[in-house]
Amino acid sequence: MPVWILVGGVSALLTVLIGAFAAHGLEARLDEKALGWIDTAVRYQMFHALALIALGILGRQPGRGLDITIAxxxxxxxxxxxxxxxxxxxxxxxRFFGAIVPVGGLAFMVGWIFFIRHAWRMLG
Known part of the structure; x- marks a missing residue:
């Protein structure tokens, strides 16, 4: 599924742009807590951009299945x-948006479950 390679690449590019902008353009304007949120978001976004690229590569293998798409x-x-x-x-x-943030974390976990499920099936 080359679409995940594209989505992952765009996400990785945005991660670098956002991280650079925060470090060089917002550092003096935001407090430490806000910069910490950006740092956490940039880190998680890059990890998952790379995971999306991996899904795109895995999806090119025979028997890629629904797991790749769900992940x-x-x-x-x-x-x-x-x-x-x-x-x-x-x-x-x-700040009430903070109550929705864990839903995104749950989505990450669902993605990893289906990633692992796909990997397990490749072993068998």
Missing amino acids: GYAFTVGTLLFCGLLYTMALGAP
């Missing part, structure tokens, strides 16, 4: 909810 969507939703909401909160969005 890809889950990683993408996790990135949007977990990382996206941390970015917006750091930039001044209402």
Whole structure:
């Protein structure tokens, strides 16, 4: 599924852009807590961008199955909810968005479960 390679590549590029902008353009404007949220979001986004690229590579193998697709969507939703909401909160969005952030973390976990399930099936 080359689409996950594309989505992962775009996400990785955005991670670098956001991280650089935060380090060089926002460092003096945001407090330590907001910068910490951005740091956490950048880290998680890059991990999952690389995971999406791996899914794209795995999806090119025979028998890729539904697991790859579910994992890809889950990683993408996790990135949007977990990382996206941390970015917006750091930039001044209402703190109640923090109540939704764990849903993004749950989406990441779902993605990893299906990633592992696919890997397990490849072994057997």
